[in-house]
Amino acid sequence: MSKPVWVKDAPRIINPIPGPRAKELVARDERVMSPSYTRAEPIVATEGWGCYVRDIDGNVLLDLSSGMFVLNYGYSHPRLVRAVEHQLRKLTHFAGTDFYYEAQVELAERLVGITPGKFPKHVYLGNSGAEAVEAAFKCVRWHTRRPHMISFTGSFHGRTFGSMSLSGAETLHREDFAPLVPEVSFVPFPDPYRGPFENSSECIAHIRSRLKKDIPAERVAAVITEPIQGTAGYIIPPPDFYQMLKELCEENGWMFIADEIQSGLGRSGKMFAIEHWNVVPDIVCVAKALAGGIAPIGATIADAKVMNWEPGAHASTFGGNLVACAAAVEGLKILDEMDLVKRAAELGELALRRLEELGENSKIVGDVRGKGLLLAVELVKDKRKKNFAVEERNMLVREALNRGLIVFRGGKSAIRIAPPLTIDKREFELGLDIFEEALREVERRC
Numbered sequence: 173m174s175k176p177v178w179v180k181d182a183p184r185i186i187n188p189i190p191g192p193r194a195k196e197l198v199a200r201d202e203r204v205m206s207p208s209y210t211r212a213e214p215i216v217a218t219e220g221w222g223c224y225v226r227d228i229d230g231n232v233l234l235d236l237s238s239g240m241f242v243l244n245y246g247y248s249h250p251r252l253v254r255a256v257e258h259q260l261r262k263l264t265h266f267a268g269t270d271f272y273y274e275a276q277v278e279l280a281e282r283l284v285g286i287t288p289g290k291f292p293k294h295v296y297l298g299n300s301g302a303e304a305v306e307a308a309f310k311c312v313r314w315h316t317r318r319p320h321m322i323s324f325t326g327s328f329h330g331r332t333f334g335s336m337s338l339s340g341a342e343t344l345h346r347e348d349f350a351p352l353v354p355e356v357s358f359v360p361f362p363d364p365y366r367g368p369f370e371n372s373s374e375c376i377a378h379i380r381s382r383l384k385k386d387i388p389a390e391r392v393a394a395v396i397t398e399p400i401q402g403t404a405g406y407i408i409p410p411p412d413f414y415q416m417l418k419e420l421c422e423e424n425g426w427m428f429i430a431d432e433i434q435s436g437l438g439r440s441g442k443m444f445a446i447e448h449w450n451v452v453p454d455i456v457c458v459a460k461a462l463a464g465g466i467a468p469i470g471a472t473i474a475d476a477k478v479m480n481w482e483p484g485a486h487a488s489t490f491g492g493n494l495v496a497c498a499a500a501v502e503g504l505k506i507l508d509e510m511d512l513v514k515r516a517a518e519l520g521e522l523a524l525r526r527l528e529e530l531g532e533n534s535k536i537v538g539d540v541r542g543k544g545l546l547l548a549v550e551l552v553k554d555k556r557k558k559n560f561a562v563e564e565r566n567m568l569v570r571e572a573l574n575r576g577l578i579v580f581r582g583g584k585s586a587i588r589i590a591p592p593l594t595i596d597k598r599e600f601e602l603g604l605d606i607f608e609e610a611l612r613e614v615e616r617r618c
């Protein structure tokens with residue numbers, strides 16, 4: 173697919189968002205769609221290419237959020253489109269839970285090869301991130317015959333009952349869906365910017381102290397963590413944290429589950445974010461970018477000794493369907509052949525330096541953090557007091573959008589910047605220029 177003409181001179185706002193056609197569609201949407209979605213801005217997309225998306229009123233936006241951290245290879249990567257077209261012509265569906273086809277096996281072989289740890293592994297294929305987490309949850313209960321789970325405050329693992337029960341994010345309305353799956357304990361996540369712990373040892377000491385009080389060590393099946401907390405605004409724990417947590421798991425016979433749904437597949441500048449800590453998890457969950465946004469898919473990759481359940485213990489009609497597997501296999505080939513993991517590390521390093529500089533010269537940027545192309549800028553009202561600048565953050569998202577740039581919220585007052593790994597340097601710099609301009613405007617108005 174060659175570069176479409178509408179990408180010329182992008183980004184471009186010709187009708188302030190929402191334009192007239194967007195307003196009309198949003199009104200139709202409100203009449204029939206569930207009000208539970210977290211629609212942040214009235215962007216109505218019609219087509220995409222590379223890191224650009226065109227809206228229904230002809231505006232062309234530069235998307236530094238990768239369609240919510242999904243489009244690691246950009247919009248409509250021609251190789252992905254070709255792979256899916258080819259698959260659709262050959263075979264669209266076959267009962268993958270009851271029979272066999274090669275695409276599932278090929279994808280599983282590739283996932284086994286790229287996840288940390290050189291030991292035999294098994295792969296469960298589902299349809300989403302939440303399903304990948306559900307599978308991990310069921311799997312560790314099955315394997316250990318223990319009921320209890322440890323998770324972190326601020327974490328987000330999905331919205332199904334199991335994954336929601338494991339999520340510590342405040343925004344989930346958990347109490348309104350009670351009762352949740354029982355036997356989940358939450359411990360504070362070590363956030364170097366906001367605490368509550370000074371270092372990793374304090375966090376581990378806190379968990380140990382809880383073992384004597386309210387966490388029954390011998391009943392714990394696993395600890396689940398997002399190596400870098402995503403929805404919370406890319407919180408990166410200290411460099412020694414996961415080694416210490418893994419040791420604690422080994423001491424107590426707990427499994428270690430890494431939810432890499434947002435951070436995995438090269439985005440952090442390593443294939444999986446947990447590799448920054450040199451830790452090998454028992455189970456890794458992936459979804460979002462796996463099929464490059466072409467089809468829903470999630471995968472749970474586990475040590476074969478851990479994923480040792482029987483036929484019938486877990487399955488899904490569409491999990492690992494042919495089209496999603498074909499896209500995912502092609503995506504992993506692109507990741508490898510274009511050396512996108514290295515590219516994410518290099519581009520991320522440049523962007524981090526630029527954002528840090530921006531932060532030093534800004535009165536409302538409290539913290540800048542990131543690994544690879546997982547970058548966050550946290551706004552505060554006062555740099556010393558670190559109080560959340562929620563309105564300023566929302567204003568910044570909007571000011572960026574008014575200039576044709578999509579960036580996404582994270583945590584209470586942070587902004588996540590996570591472009592496609594295929595973005596070229598010039599496009600990324602252009603996006604950061606617009607971000608800077610929008611920040612200056614917010615500062616001027618505050």
Ligand SMILES: Cc1ncc(COP(=O)(O)O)c(C=O)c1O
Nearest residue numbers: 300301302328329330402433434
């Ligand atoms: C870390 C993490 N885990 C799980 C999920 C849930 O994924 P899904 O929305 O595909 O169910 C998300 C989605 O944002 C996520 O970021």
